[in-house]
Amino acid sequence: MHIGERIGAYRKRKRIPQETLAGLVGRSRSWLSQVERGIRGVDRLSTINNLAAALQVKPADLVGHDWKYAPNGSPEVAAVAAIRAHLASYGHLLARPSESPPWPLPQLRAATVEVHRSYQAAKYGATARVLPDLLRAADGYDGFAGQSSREIHLARCMAYAAASKLLTKMGESELAWITADRASHAAMAADSDVARGLAAYQIACALHRAEQSDEAEYVAVGAAEHLLPLAASDEPDLVSLAGSNLLLASVIAAQRADRSLATERLTRAEQLSQLLAQDANRAWTAFGPTNVQIHRASVAAELGDPRAVIQEATMVDADRLPKGLHSRRVQVHLDLAWAQTQAHNDTEAVFHLHLVNRQAPEVTRYNTIARETLRELLRRARRTTPALNTLATSAGVLA
Known part of the structure; x- marks a missing residue:
């Protein structure tokens, strides 16, 4: 049986009319009818979760195989084990001597730049291989209180933010949450609104991947609301981070089938992108008018509207994005x-x-x-x- 047949079987067993079940998950009766007949697929994690909750079954009962492999399973990356081992070592807490002396600050900063570039170029394997050494070097400065402490904390924030990005992509949501949390502590130590906004975005992404969408939305919206008054100064990094958090919040609203709220957040993000007047990659956000347009297509996909996806996607000129943003393109x-x-x-x-x-x-x-x-x-x-x-x-x- 395909997933639609399973949905139909459970619905009939519980004597729930098609129109009622469709309404419970924010869809139309015709959509559900097409799903049950196998005309349409269900490939959105949020939709499967909503259907399972409405039918009072486990998501695996609808998917037909172990939930950890569907539909959010990802292939393993060997270097993730090394990242996990470093996060679990807690050498600084146990007063263990560092395996190697800390890198000079310019080297640490340069390495964080390169790892972000590698990630945005969709070179995930190469990014994973670099991260364990980078995190060890960043943690070599843990507790540093010298003259350059703010710059060190900023570099540590950026290093852990990059790790959280990759781990979120790999489906390692718990490790992604840990690294994003460490980025947030470094951001607070640096007393930087830009670093706070970046860390908040990564925390929201990790929570979202962990299927804690309500918490993710709370963090993303809260970060955007905090940054919006500051972004009024036209500081491009703050504008970009406020907009990026709004874009993530719009996707979460769409997954909840809240079209009006998703559209409202997209509109606010578009207004912020107009302040930049160009596509950029400030604070490693890839935020700008083109990225907003790309998210309009993604939101339409989350709403299950293929016609709108095609309409929005045809308006995107990906060549306007800065070079190196392969994953966005x-x-x-x-x-x-x-x-x-x-x-x-x-x-x-x-x-x-x-x-x-x-x-x-x-x-x-x-x-x-x-x-x-x-x-x-x-x-x-x-x-x-x-x-x-x-x-x-x-x-x-x-x-």
Whole structure:
């Protein structure tokens, strides 16, 4: 049985009308009818959770296999174990001597810049390999109270923020939360609003990946509200961080099927992007008019509206983004692949996934939606094509 058949079976067993169940999850009766008949897929984690709650079953009962592998399972990255080991060592707390002397501050700062660039270029494996040494070097300064203490705390915040980004992407939500929390402590020690905004965003991302959406929304909205009065000074870093937190909050609202609130937050973010008047990457946010437009397509996808995804995505000019932002550039193609899959335009869906894989192959492997879209295309294909097989193998969906 596919997921739609399971949903229909549980609904009928509990004698819940289609219209009632659809209303409980913020969808239309026609949408639910198409899901139950296998015409549409359900690839959003939030939608599966909402359906399971309404039917009073476990998400795994609807998915049909162990929940840890669907749909948010990610392949393991070997270097994550080294990051985990460092986080669990607590050498500074136990007064153990450092394994190596701290890096000079200029070297530490330069390394944090490079690791953020590597992550945004979607080089996740390379980023993971660098992070254990970077975090050890950053923690070598733990408790430092010298003349350069503020700059050191800022560098530690940026190092742990980069670690949280990668761990969130890898599905390691608990480790992502720990590293984001350490970034927040460094931000407070540095007494920097920019660092606070960056740490808050990473905490919200980690909570969101851990399926604690209410808490994530609270943090993201709170951070945006705190930064908005400060952003009135047109400080580009603060503007970018306020806007980024609003964009994350808009996605969370869309996952809750709150279209009006998601739209309102997108509008506020767009107004902030107009203050910058250009696409930038201040505070490693990639925030600007183009990123807002990309999020409009993503919000439409979260709302389950493939037509709106296609309409919004066609208005995006990804070439306007700063160089190196490969993960942001391919997001449009990920959303279009999902939309075309929902419309059963499988050839077009494979085409967009091919563009993702060509520009940022590690996104294909580690992005939840890319992997689940490929599974859906494989499941209903009468015969697989070399292009689909190659993509699925690259993503680790096929051995």
